[in-house]
Amino acid sequence: MTDATTGSAARQPIWTRPHRGTRGPAPTHSRDDIVTAAIALADAEGLGAVSMRAVATALGTGAGSLYRYLSSRDDLLDLMTDRAVGELRSHPPADGEPLDAMLGQARRQLALYQRHPWLLDVAHRTSGMGPETLAWFDDCLRILTPLRCPVAAKFEAIAMMTGVVTLFARNAAAAATGLPALDLAAYPHLAAALAQPPARAPRADLFERTLRSLLAGLLAADPPTAT
Amino acid sequence: MTDATTGSAARQPIWTRPHRGTRGPAPTHSRDDIVTAAIALADAEGLGAVSMRAVATALGTGAGSLYRYLSSRDDLLDLMTDRAVGELRSHPPADGEPLDAMLGQARRQLALYQRHPWLLDVAHRTSGMGPETLAWFDDCLRILTPLRCPVAAKFEAIAMMTGVVTLFARNAAAAATGLPALDLAAYPHLAAALAQPPARAPRADLFERTLRSLLAGLLAADPPTAT
DNA sequence: TTGAAACTGCGAACGCCGTTTGCAGTTTAG
């Protein structure tokens, strides 16, 4: 009942919960070990392969043993996410024109999603905003410091940028799904569109153009009461 | 083995598979019944409550019996999604300036997501593009017909619009999650931002402004090789 | 020094899930 990891009171978030007490034998594993193994599994076989049993097996133990280190699978997912986001950290601080710097952030975010596609299956969770995620958010705010517009607008812009990046990442991941195989007769405009030659160039600058116009719109200088 | 719903060959998509054969007794239920019950459950208690057993119980039968009508839970999810998207159908055909009409589409999409929040948990699936979804897509293409820009751009614009709508829906759904409860000392810009007064107005026109700038950017008239 | 308390790993179990299977009964086709 007074167990540090399974305490009875409304459980603290994983970020502030201590790893272990001082009494018993030294633990065989650690949170970091578990997270590393889980991420390796997710990178290799997708998030569906990250079951407690699979992670435990990869570590040479049993599923139940993991609960000495985590209190739930959701905790593990939060830790995995924050660890992955941590990969966005160690860059040269990205200065210059704020919009350009933000576009760099977006590009590195997109690359992260391509390196760890399982992030797309996990990102829509609202629970955990870990230290690395907060650091990334803070860095975005630092970039936007010279802009004189409401803080709320900056928050919105960052959130929207992140969202659009996930959209691009998802579209890239689901590129090769093919079309309906249904009878297209009932959809004249769709049929007409598909009858055209299949597109010249994939418009490689779509990512940049979209984000630039989006951010420019959201971060306009002083919009308080003007229609 | 020659069962119509569990046939051995690579299974057809649910949209083209017949409901039943001609031999046996009249079925007690129907696909539509099941989908209706499942949607009611999802509206009331979220997608997590839509288990085969729960849906079957709501219909007064056993879980296994549902497999006389569907071949998997994914099929059910596809059917639910398409049924919900069908609610976007019966409107007056939304004419006028293409961008305005598209914004109307987006607004109705957003309302749909608020009526059926479980769509957010199901939308990122790539499998099923049902007849209603295709009809909606076709309607968007019809709206965009007067625009002279590559079809690929129209596809991108529709996809991006849908994506941005889901972003807004998600943010609205996850509005009241509160902030970190972590030590903010390590995040100076975030702390400074949060120290400011909490925002005057929530910028109600954010949805419209964002989408309008996005669509205008993606649907520019003739961008093939100009930087 | 001693004994309680707090920890450790572990294996078995619980309840839920999606899905499969076998069976008895019903309707239709030939």
Place this chain on the structure above:
DNA sequence: CTAAACTGCAAACGGCGTTCGCAGTTTCAA
């Protein structure tokens, strides 16, 4: 009239996240 194709149903299978109890180990306090 028989055989095939369907029906509903209950039981079972394997996998999941999670809990629990047990035996062993380490630390702290008396």
